[in-house]
Amino acid sequence: MVREVIFFLGIAIFLGAIWMIKDENISKKIKIIITVVIISSGIFAYIYETKKLDTADKNLQLLAEFRQGKSLVCGDINVTNEKFNYEFGTSCFMPKREFKELSGLVIKISDCESAK
Template identity: 30%
Template sequence: MIRYALLGAVGAVLFILLFAMPHEKFSLKGKIFASLFVILLIFFAGFFERSNDSEAAFRRDLLLKFEQGGNIRCDKFIINSKTFNYEYGTASFVAKDKNHGGDEGLAGVSVDIQSCEARSEK
């Protein structure tokens, strides 16, 4: 929420600076055009932040289910903490090898978290 307030404050400062400039240096048409550009820029930045927030919440929910031992459907696999590890660097689930309790048929399988569904499997 603070990020949205910060975007608004930056926009307000830009408008104040823009309209404080004398007309000789920057015409009224130029100021209006620049104002529209700043409004669009702030709108798209806010839209990006909102979609980024929802994606982060989706990942947090999936990881919470995974870490609590629940099953998650990803592509054609059912992911759980008994047969998969989560790799934070690549944001993917990697199958455990046979020596660590994994299934031999899943050896080398890596599943991106973005391929997972919001609903969990029982």
């Protein structure tokens, strides 16, 4: 919450500084264009970051359930910590070596849902 306030306060201060410049140096048309571009970019960045944080929170919740031994539904496959390992570098579930029938299977955590 504090990051958002600081972000929007910084944008407001920057835009205020632009509008304080005399019209002889930068025309009103240019000031309006700059304002629209900055506000549009700020809104886009806020929406993007919010979506990324929601996805990260969902993935952390799924990983916590996986570590607790709960089953995750990934497409038509049930993923448990008995048969799969989680690879942090790729954010994927990989089957353990002793399960030859699952060999070569790679499941992204983003494709999974919590089993209810």
